Amino acid sequence: MKYFKTRIFKSVALLITAIFCNSFTSFGQAVENPNILIIMTDQQAWDAVGYSGNKAIITPNLDKLASEGVNFSHAVTPCPVCVPARTSILTGRLTETTTIRDNPDAKTGECYYPTFDEILVKRGYRSEYYGKFHGPEHMARVYMNPPVEGMTGTEPIMRWEPIYVRYLRETIAKRPLKPGELYETTFYGGSIPYKLDPTDRYYKYLPSGEIPEKEKETRLSQADIHGVLDLPAEYTITAIQGKQTIEALDRLKGEQFILTCSFHCPHVPITPSEPYASMYKAGEMPIPVSISDNRDNSPYNPGKPIPPYNDAEKVQFMVANYNAFVTEIDDWVGKILDKLDELELAENTLVVFVSDHGEMLGAHGMRGKFNFYEESVRVPFVIRYPGKIKAAQTISAPVSILNIHPTVLDYAGVKNIPSDGYSLRGVMEGSSAPDYDFAVSEWQWKNANVPSIMIRTDSWKLMTTHRSGGTNVEALYDLKNDPYELNNLLGSNPDRLKFEDTAEELRLKLVSYLKDVNSPIAEGVEKRVLIRN
Numbered sequence: 001m002k003y004f005k006t007r008i009f010k011s012v013a014l015l016i017t018a019i020f021c022n023s024f025t026s027f028g029q030a031v032e033n034p035n036i037l038i039i040m041t042d043q044q045a046w047d048a049v050g051y052s053g054n055k056a057i058i059t060p061n062l063d064k065l066a067s068e069g070v071n072f073s074h075a076v077t078p079c080p081v082c083v084p085a086r087t088s089i090l091t092g093r094l095t096e097t098t099t100i101r102d103n104p105d106a107k108t109g110e111c112y113y114p115t116f117d118e119i120l121v122k123r124g125y126r127s128e129y130y131g132k133f134h135g136p137e138h139m140a141r142v143y144m145n146p147p148v149e150g151m152t153g154t155e156p157i158m159r160w161e162p163i164y165v166r167y168l169r170e171t172i173a174k175r176p177l178k179p180g181e182l183y184e185t186t187f188y189g190g191s192i193p194y195k196l197d198p199t200d201r202y203y204k205y206l207p208s209g210e211i212p213e214k215e216k217e218t219r220l221s222q223a224d225i226h227g228v229l230d231l232p233a234e235y236t237i238t239a240i241q242g243k244q245t246i247e248a249l250d251r252l253k254g255e256q257f258i259l260t261c262s263f264h265c266p267h268v269p270i271t272p273s274e275p276y277a278s279m280y281k282a283g284e285m286p287i288p289v290s291i292s293d294n295r296d297n298s299p300y301n302p303g304k305p306i307p308p309y310n311d312a313e314k315v316q317f318m319v320a321n322y323n324a325f326v327t328e329i330d331d332w333v334g335k336i337l338d339k340l341d342e343l344e345l346a347e348n349t350l351v352v353f354v355s356d357h358g359e360m361l362g363a364h365g366m367r368g369k370f371n372f373y374e375e376s377v378r379v380p381f382v383i384r385y386p387g388k389i390k391a392a393q394t395i396s397a398p399v400s401i402l403n404i405h406p407t408v409l410d411y412a413g414v415k416n417i418p419s420d421g422y423s424l425r426g427v428m429e430g431s432s433a434p435d436y437d438f439a440v441s442e443w444q445w446k447n448a449n450v451p452s453i454m455i456r457t458d459s460w461k462l463m464t465t466h467r468s469g470g471t472n473v474e475a476l477y478d479l480k481n482d483p484y485e486l487n488n489l490l491g492s493n494p495d496r497l498k499f500e501d502t503a504e505e506l507r508l509k510l511v512s513y514l515k516d517v518n519s520p521i522a523e524g525v526e527k528r529v530l531i532r533n
Contacts, residue, residue, distance in 0.1 A: 034385065035349040036120070036258040036408055039336065040089075041329055042082060042132055042267040043369065044355035046075070046378035048326050056286050057323045058279060061334030062380070065353060069384030070393040070428045076439035076456055077357040078402045080369040080376040082267075083109075084443070085356040085401075086135045090115040092405025092419035095442040096521050100136060102445075109136045116408045117142045117258055123414065126255045128248050131241040131262030133157050146251075164237055165189035172235060180206055184229060186222045187269050192231050194271050197282075197317040199226035199308050223368060225269035226318060228277040236273050237264045238325070242332030246339045253343045258408075261336060266325035266359070268368070270318060276328045280320035287312045288363040288375075290484045295364060297488045299450050299463060299475050300371050310365030319361055347386050350411050354401055355379040364485075370443065372454040372463050372475075373485055377441045385411065389428045398439040398456050399424065420517040438509055442521075449473065453525060455510040461485070462506040466524030474530050476503050496531050503530045 046052060050059040051066040052073070078088035079095040087093075087100040091113040095101055100109045117127040121142050129143045140154040148156035148163060156163065165188065174191040177183070181193040182202060196203045201224040205211045233239060245261035252259060291312055295302050308314040333353070340346040356379070360366040363375040370376065381401055383389065388411075403421035410423035426432030438457045444450045448470035451463035456479075463475040476489040476499055489499040507530060514522035 032388075032411060032413060033256055034388075034411055035252075035256060035345060036125075036352070036412065037336075037340070037349050038258070038260040038262075038352045038354070038404075038408075039333060040086075040131075040260065040262045040353075041326075041355040041380075042134075042262070042264055043357060043359045044266055044326060044329075044380060045358040045361065045375055046073075046380055048266070048323070048359075049380050052380070056280075056284070056319075058327045059330040061330045061337065062353065062382070065333070065337065065351070065384055066382050068386070068391045069351070069382050070389055070395060072381040072383075072399050072424075073394050073396050074398045074439075074456075074458070075354070075379050075381035076377050076398055076400050076441055077355075077379050078400055078441055079443050080357040080371060080441060081443055082134045082356055083136075086133075087111055087139070088402045089354070089356070089404050090117070090135060090139060092116075092402050092417075092421050094402070094420045094440070094517065094519055096445070096519055097420060097517070103134070106134055106136060111136050111139060115139055115142065116405050117260075119409060119414060119417065120258050120412055123412065124256060125412070126252060126257045127259070128252065128257070129157055129260045129262065130244040130248060131260070132160065132264045132267075133262065161187070164240060167240075168192060168231075168235065172231070181230070184225060184269065184271060186220055186225055188229070188231070188271075192229060194225070194227040194229045196227040197314075197321065199314040199318045200224065222268040225271060226321065227271050228321070229271040229273045231273045233273055233275065233328075236328065238328050238332055242335060245336050249336070249339045249343060249345070253345060263329050263332070265329055266322050270321045270325065272321050272324035272328065276324040277321065279327060280323050282313075282316040282320045285316040285319040285323070287316065288361065290364045290486055291315060291362045293364045293486055297472075297491045297493060298364070299473050299491075300364070300366070300373075302472055306365050306367070309360070309362050309367040312362075315362030318367070322359070322361060349385075350388075350408070351382075351384040352404060352408070353380065353382040354404065355381075372441060372443070372451055372461070374479075374483075377454065377456075383407070383424070383428065390430070393428065395427060396458070397427075397434045397437065398458060399427075399434060400439040400441075420519075436513065438506075438513075440510065440513065451475065453510070453521065455506050455513075457506070457509075460502060460506055462503055462510070464507065464510075464525060464528055464530060466521035466528065468524070468527065474503075476506075490531060500531055 047054045049062050051063040077085045079085045083103045083106045084095040084100050087098050093113050098111045121127050128145050140157045180195050183190050184194045357369045358376045360375045403424050406419045406423040410425045422435040438455050441454045444452050448467050452465040454463045459480050461477045465473050474490040477485045490496050511526045
C-alpha cells in the first residue's frame with residue numbers, strides 16, 4: 001500500500017510539473033532567458049579549492065570564478081554517492097524520493113521526476129552534456145549531442161568511458177614498462193603505464209614487479225590505483241571533456257542553451273599526468289587532523305583501521321596527486337570560461353560550478369565517500385551571473401545542492417515547479433533568507449548498522465536512520481567545538497543524555513522537513529530511538 005501511494009504521489013507530481021512547463025512555454029511570459037553552463041566535478045572535497053583558504057592547492061580560475069559570483073561555503077550533497085547525488089541534482093528531489101539509491105541504478109533504475117534539462121528543452125533551450133553522466137539512462141534522452149563514431153541518442157553519453165578507452169588505444173601506442181611502472185587497468189584500458197606511489201596496492205611488490213598469482217587474480221578497484229600516469233596532457237580524460245565542452249560552446253553560440261561539462265576527475269583512480277603531477281610534493285601536503293581517529297564511537301567501521309589511508313606519509317602522496325587532478329581541471333575551467341568571453345556570452349550565461357560529493361583523503365583514516373563526515377558530504381558550489389548576482393559573496397548557511405534544480409529554472413523564468421529544495425535566487429540577490437537553516441543528506445539504504453540520513457545546521461550535525469534495528473548508528477557532532485568530528489556525543493558516550501534535547505531538536509527539524517516533502521522515510525526517522533541506555 002505504501003508503494004502504491006508513493007507511485008500515485010509521483011504521478012501527480014509529474015502531472016503538476018507538466019502543467020507548469022506547458023503553461024510557461026505556451027503563454028511565453030516575459031522572462032530572462034540566460035544560457036546556462038553547469039561545470040561539475042566528481043568527488044571533489046569542499047576545501048579542494050584555493051578560495052576555501054587551502055594554501056596547498058593551485059586553482060586560480062576557480063578562485064576567480066568564486067570572486068565573480070557567490071561561494072556557498074557550506075554546501076551539502078543530497079547523497080555522498082555518484083548516481084544518487086547526480087539524480088537528485090538533476091531533479092531537485094531527495095534520494096529516497098527518486099528511488100535512485102546506488103550506482104548500479106544508473107543501468108536499471110527509473111526516476112519519475114523531470115530534470116531541469118527536460119523542462120527547459122520544452123521551453124526552447126538546446127541541451128547538450130559532455131563527460132561523466134552517471135545517472136539513469138532514460139534521463140539522458142533529452143540531450144542533443146552530435147553523433148560520435150556513428151552512435152546517436154544516449155549511447156555517446158552513457159558509453160563515454162569505453163569510447164575514451166578505444167580512442168586511447170587507437171591514438172597512443174602501447175610501450176614497454178619501465179622500472180616502477182604497471183599498466184593502468186581499471187580505467188585506462190590496460191595500455192597506459194603509470195609509475196606507482198607508495199599508496200598503491202601493488203607498490204610493495206616493486207621494484208621486482210613480481211606480483212603473486214593470487215594477488216593478480218584479485219580484481220582491483222579504481223581506489224587501489226595511485227601514481228603518475230604517462231599520458232600526454234592533451235589526451236587525458238579531463239582534456240578531452242574540456243575540449244568537447246569548448247567545441248559545444250562554439251556550436252551553440254547562436255542558440256539558447258543549457259550545457260553541462262561533467263569532469264570525471266578528481267575521482268579515482270588518482271593518477272594525474274604531467275605537468276600537473278610535478279606541481280605538488282608529497283612531503284609538503286597537509287595531513288588530515290583526524291587521520292588517527294580510531295572511530296571507537298563512530299557509525300563507520302568502529303575501531304577498524306583502514307590501511308593505507310591511516311598512514312600519514314602514504315596519504316600525502318594521495319593528496320598531492322589529487323590536488324594535481326584539481327589543478328588540471330582548473331586549467332580547463334579557465335579555458336571554458338575564456339571561450340564564453342571570446343564568444344561574448346559571459347554576460348548572459350548563468351554558470352554553476354559544483355561537485356557531486358566529496359572525498360575523505362585520509363580523514364578519519366578513510367578514503368572515498370559513502371559516509372556523512374564533512375569531507376564526504378560537503379562540496380564546492382559557486383554560481384555566477386554577471387550583472388544579476390552580486391560578485392564576491394560568501395554564503396555560509398548550509399544549503400543542499402539539490403537546490404540547483406529550482407534555482408536554474410527560476411533564472412530561466414520557470415517558477416513553482418515542485419521540488420524538495422528551493423530557489424537560491426532570493427538568497428543570492430539579497431531579497432530573502434534561506435528557506436531552511438539546515439541541509440540534509442541520505443545514503444546506506446541497505447545497511448541497518450550505519451546512518452541512512454543526516455541533518456546539518458551551522459553548529460550541529462545529527463546522523464540517524466529510518467530503521468528500527470541496527471547498532472552503533474546514531475551520531476551527534478558539535479561542529480563549532482569539534483569541527484573534525486572526533487567526539488560523537490551519542491552512541492556509547494557516557495555524557496550522551498546531556499545532549500538528548502539537542503538531538504531531539506535536530507530530529508524534529510528533520511522530520512518536519514521530510515513530512516513537508518512527502519519523504520517515504522519520515523515516519524521511520526520520527527520513531528527512531530536516538531539514545532539507548
